Amino acid sequence: MSVSLGKALRSLPAAVAAVFRLAWATSPRLTLTAAAVHVVSGCVTAFGLLATADVFAALLRDGPTPDRLVRALPALAVVVGSFVVRALLDTAVAAVESSLRPRVTRAANDEVTAVLARARLLAFEDADFRELARQGGRRGVRSMESSLRYLADLLSGGISLVASVVTVGLLNPWLVPALLLAALANAWAAAKASKLRYEHFLDSVTRDTRKSVVEEVATDRDFALERTALTLQERLLAEYRRIADSLVGDEIRMAHRTNLVRLTGRALAGVGTGAAYLVLGLLLRTGAMELALAGTAVLAMRTGFSSLGNTTRAVNALYEDSFYIDFYRKLLVEGAARATRRSAVRPPADPAAIRLEGVSFTYPGGKQPALRDVDLTVARGEVVALVGENGSGKTTLGKVLTGLYPATSGTVRWDDVDLAVADEHAVHSSVAVIAQDPAQWPMTARHNVLVGRLERDDERAYLDAVGKSGADEVIASLPGGPDTVLSRRFNDGQDLSGGQWQRMGIARGTYRDAAVLVADEPTAALDARAEARVFEGLREATARRTTILVTHRLANIRNADRIVVLDRGRIVEQGTHEELMALRGHYHELFELQAAAYRGGLLAPSNE
Numbered sequence: 001m002s003v004s005l006g007k008a009l010r011s012l013p014a015a016v017a018a019v020f021r022l023a024w025a026t027s028p029r030l031t032l033t034a035a036a037v038h039v040v041s042g043c044v045t046a047f048g049l050l051a052t053a054d055v056f057a058a059l060l061r062d063g064p065t066p067d068r069l070v071r072a073l074p075a076l077a078v079v080v081g082s083f084v085v086r087a088l089l090d091t092a093v094a095a096v097e098s099s100l101r102p103r104v105t106r107a108a109n110d111e112v113t114a115v116l117a118r119a120r121l122l123a124f125e126d127a128d129f130r131e132l133a134r135q136g137g138r139r140g141v142r143s144m145e146s147s148l149r150y151l152a153d154l155l156s157g158g159i160s161l162v163a164s165v166v167t168v169g170l171l172n173p174w175l176v177p178a179l180l181l182a183a184l185a186n187a188w189a190a191a192k193a194s195k196l197r198y199e200h201f202l203d204s205v206t207r208d209t210r211k212s213v214v215e216e217v218a219t220d221r222d223f224a225l226e227r228t229a230l231t232l233q234e235r236l237l238a239e240y241r242r243i244a245d246s247l248v249g250d251e252i253r254m255a256h257r258t259n260l261v262r263l264t265g266r267a268l269a270g271v272g273t274g275a276a277y278l279v280l281g282l283l284l285r286t287g288a289m290e291l292a293l294a295g296t297a298v299l300a301m302r303t304g305f306s307s308l309g310n311t312t313r314a315v316n317a318l319y320e321d322s323f324y325i326d327f328y329r330k331l332l333v334e335g336a337a338r339a340t341r342r343s344a345v346r347p348p349a350d351p352a353a354i355r356l357e358g359v360s361f362t363y364p365g366g367k368q369p370a371l372r373d374v375d376l377t378v379a380r381g382e383v384v385a386l387v388g389e390n391g392s393g394k395t396t397l398g399k400v401l402t403g404l405y406p407a408t409s410g411t412v413r414w415d416d417v418d419l420a421v422a423d424e425h426a427v428h429s430s431v432a433v434i435a436q437d438p439a440q441w442p443m444t445a446r447h448n449v450l451v452g453r454l455e456r457d458d459e460r461a462y463l464d465a466v467g468k469s470g471a472d473e474v475i476a477s478l479p480g481g482p483d484t485v486l487s488r489r490f491n492d493g494q495d496l497s498g499g500q501w502q503r504m505g506i507a508r509g510t511y512r513d514a515a516v517l518v519a520d521e522p523t524a525a526l527d528a529r530a531e532a533r534v535f536e537g538l539r540e541a542t543a544r545r546t547t548i549l550v551t552h553r554l555a556n557i558r559n560a561d562r563i564v565v566l567d568r569g570r571i572v573e574q575g576t577h578e579e580l581m582a583l584r585g586h587y588h589e590l591f592e593l594q595a596a597a598y599r600g601g602l603l604a605p606s607n608e
């Protein structure tokens with residue numbers, strides 16, 4: 001992949017600005033102090049260099065040695081003084097930076113965490129956003145931290161370089177062009193190396209993602225069972241190594257090319273250095289410059305070259321960081337655009353009707369809409385069951401109805417409030433979701449239920465929720481009862497089975513006691529006895545709530561007020577069980593298939 005030098009270099013100033021902005025926001029005082037100390041330190045270097053010229057001049061003048069030494073003493077004192085001041089300033093720089101850097105890192109981490117914590121649910125369905133969060137999050141923050149150090153190096157190196165050039169220029173202007181030639185050669189090499197690195201970065205970023213995905217699949221606990229049972233370990237390892245090898249190969253090639261560029265740069269810089277010494281020789285020979293001043297010029301040029309090296313190194317390192325800082329900046333912008341909406345438009349806490357008109361929904365990056373032109377009204381207290389084949393859009397519809405996903409087109413209204421402009425926090429406060437695969441909160445069993453509504457502190461409601469969901473049996477079986485931590489990441493933590501987690505999820509959803517309840521396959525992992533108990537509990541709870549029930553077990557929804565049948569994102573039938581059976585359509589077919597399976601057994605020999 002080839003990019004222009006301009007494009008390759010453009011990310012640097014923006015990254016520097018981002019680091020500076022954050023440092024400034026964190027502590028203007030420390031940022032100013034750091035910058036000031038660096039500037040003063042550079043000036044002291046220049047001052048020291050000029051004083052050195054005076055020392056040489058005094059020492060090389062005619063007269064007895066003791067006299068010359070005495071005459072050189074004041075200038076010598078200035079040189080020594082400048083060293084002392086420089087050492088003190090270096091200590092001050094270290095002190096200021098060690099206070100500033102952790103603060104900047106914390107602020108950068110805070111920004112990323114806040115943006116991700118506040119992002120809408122749909123943002124996490126977007127692969128691009130997730131990748132941005134991966135690259136711009138942890139790595140971005142790390143780059144912000146390290147670039148602060150490189151920025152300081154760049155500042156002090158740059159000032160010291162300018163100081164040397166100015167000193168040399170003051171001694172004799174003819175030396176400056178030669179010094180600038182060396183500087184330009186170095187700058188060219190740095191820019192060219194940056195371009196190569198940028199191209200390598202663009203070229204490897206997708207493979208890098210693939211490598212981390214394969215690494216996750218090859219090492220993560222979630223895949224451990226199938227990885228072992230499917231004997232995929234060696235295959236995954238081989239794939240991981242294949243991608244890693246190709247990345248390493250590219251990296252080595254890039255490093256060789258960069259080294260070649262650097263060598264060219266150094267050769268050119270060497271020409272500049274040689275030219276500087278040649279000019280110096282000529283100046284001495286023609287008597288245009290005194291020996292004393294030539295000594296200082298050599299010192300200044302050496303300081304200049306070493307500052308040049310430091311500055312180039314800092315620019316290169318900063319440049320590398322700037323890729324991830326760029327992701328970090330984009331993550332903040334994208335994250336802010338996807339933040340959960342706060343608005344003055346308050347939805348009703350318990351809507352009399354939820355009305356969908358011409359609603360379509362397409363997932364980010366999706367080619368086909370998951371919902372197409374859906375019209376549906378759900379009245380307060382109604383129990384609506386969503387049925388249909390896998391992928392027909394049931395889960396998606398549940399999320400759109402409750403404002404968890406925004407409709408791509410069409411409107412969703414709670415009474416007369418359009419959810420597209422309503423305060424999303426307020427909408428979600430009126431919703432309880434019992435997910436098929438509930439979150440496994442890494443907290444105590446009791447808190448896994450109470451987190452359903454933290455502001456509620458109601459022991460009777462807690463006991464009611466764990467009782468209706470069967471979570472009471474789970475909790476009773478735990479070694480520490482309700483105080484057992486449900487996470488293997490803690491020493492005394494405990495994991496649960498799929499069905500046990502599901503019971504905890506149902507208890508949490510019940511405890512939330514929201515006006516609108518979405519239960520998405522709430523009992524898929526439950527044993528028959530637990531399922532019967534949950535439906536008994538749900539029947540009681542749903543008497544007061546608007547309920548959307550997604551399920552494949554059609555026997556459980558015979559009593560639903562309404563059954564809505566979805567097929568490829570469209571509503572194809574709706575009515576009561578009896579109405580839909582009489583229709584002998586889609587629902588009838590699905591119901592009969594299940595009934596037949598129960599009657600004859602799915603594995604019964606076919607009559608055909």
Ligand SMILES: Nc1ncnc2c1ncn2[C@@H]1O[C@H](COP(=O)(O)OP(=O)(O)OP(=O)(O)O)[C@@H](O)[C@H]1O
Nearest residue numbers: 125363366370388389390391392393394395396397
């Ligand atoms: N996160 C996602 N990103 C992209 N497409 C998705 C995502 N989730 C679901 N889909 C697609 O949207 C469509 C509807 O999915 P949905 O989960 O709503 O179906 P469902 O009826 O609940 O299925 P199931 O019975 O299997 O749970 C499917 O075609 C699916 O592939």
